[in-house]
Amino acid sequence: MSLFGGSDNLSNHSDFSTTICHLHCQMTHFLIAAITITGIGVLIILALCFKKRLSSDNSTVFWKKKCKDYQNIEAFLRNYGSLAPKRYNYSDIKRMTNSFKHKLGEGGSGGVYKGKLLDGRNVAVKVLNGSKGNGEDFINEVASISRTSHVNIVGLFGYCFESQGRALIYEFVPNGSLEKFIYEKYSTNKQLKWEKLYQIALGIARGLEYLHRGCSTRILHFDIKPHNILLDEDFCPKISDFGLAKICPRKESIISMTGARGTVGYIAPEVFCRHFGEVSHKSDVYSYGMMVLEMVGGRKNVDDGVGRTSEIYFPYWIYERLELDEEVELQGIENEEDNACVRKMIIVSLWCIQTSPSSRPAMSRVVEMLEGSLDSFQFPPKPFISSPRSEAVDSVTS
Structure with a gap:
């Protein structure tokens, strides 16, 4: 028995107290950690639920806001x-x-x-x-x-x-759009014969005549271009993409629009500037004429990649050839029938792209001209806003 037995007991008691305190601290930290993790988990669950609810609500609100109508x-x-x-x-x-x-x-x-x-x-x-x-x-x-x-x-x-x-x-229209068969850059496709191109131009004219006169209401397309003309297995053309169309009463033709609509290169002058006249079915006639000229030329009407400046704007170049009674020098013309088809398409197109809407023929007249004889054709006036060559090119290019 030690003389300092009291001190030993005190030391043991101190160690025991320290252990208890240490365990108590560990338990406290564990409880705090558990409560924190549980709280975070609850918050995450609540956040996910709220987000899902909010996402669902926002999706509905967004859809209805996006489509106001x-x-x-x-x-x-x-x-x-x-x-x-x-x-x-x-x-x-x-x-x-x-x-x-x-x-x-x-x-x-x-x-x-x-x-x-x-x-x-x-x-x-x-x-x-x-x-x-x-x-x-x-x-x-x-x-x-x-x-x-x-x-x-x-x-x-x-x-x-x-x-x-x-x-x-x-x-489903298997041959796709017309542009794949008329532009030279699509060299992998077989070039269509002039008789076939002529029949396609005539079919499109008949389709537009139907939209303008054959329906219970008059339908103005406002986006006639090669991309929106589809060809079936027999190369019968079908007008598509009516996303910009306007419907008006059959007896009426002139419509009001707040802004221009269509594709650059095919838009009639009056559509983007009312100074040239009223917007009507004659605006589709202009687009048709520009498109048929691209069918004839095998390229875009405005082409900076050609060698001679006079050929940059194809309608101007082709008009000069006809005015001077020169050969148009287009590929694939094999006989007089081909030549007749080409001249019909060119002259009709030049009438269609007259600057003034009142000078353009209706689509019914376009069909008559294409189906008629060249002998009955009148030579069209120069249809360009600016006759000097450089001004015409600069105006169209810009």
Whole structure:
């Protein structure tokens, strides 16, 4: 027994107290950590739930804000009733396109995909850009094409209008757009014979005549260009893409527009400047004329890549050739029949691109001219705003 036994007991008691204190601190830290982790977990769960709810709400709000006329479009589709084509769900669109596997092309309003209906028919499905427009292009397409039934107008089989996306289902046209067969840069494609080009120009003219006069209402397309002309297996042309179209009463033609619409190079002067006249069906006539001149020239009407300055603006160059009664020197002219087709297309086009809308023929007259004899043709006035060569080139290029 030690004389300092009391001190040993005190030391043992101190060690025990230290251990208890240490355990107590560990337990406290553990509890604090557990509470913190639990709190963080609860907060994360709440945040995820809130985010999901907010995302769902925002998605609906965003869709309705983005398409300000969402309810109007739905009302339009209801009011159209049996006149509207079949409505599909977005899941149907994914199924018929095999989840958008085969892309046919890309347009200004969205991508186009090959699809197949349940009855086996091939279709072209245009998925409209969700980030573009307020639904006007969708209404224009449904309202205009569903009113038509003509061999030279593309058929509309159905549509989809949901928050997931909007889509239009057209007949499938295997040869694609006209531009692939008229521009020299597409050298991989077989160049069409002049007789075939002439028949395509005539078919497009008949389609436009139908839109302007053959429907219950007059339809103005406002975007006639090679990209919007589709060719079937027999190269029969079909006018497509009515996203910029305007519908007006059959007896009326002049319409009001707040801004220019169309594609540069094909827009009639009065569409971007009312000084030249009123906007009407004659604006489509101008676009048609510019397009047919590109079919004749095999290139864009304005081409800075040509060798001679006088050839930069093809309509000016071709007019000079005719005015001087010179050979147009175009490739592929093999006989008098080809020459007659080419001269018809050129003279009709020059009439169509007259600066003043009142000087342009209606599409019914265009069809008559193309089907008629060259002997009955009058030589058109110079259709350009500026006759000096350099000014004409600078004006068109700018």
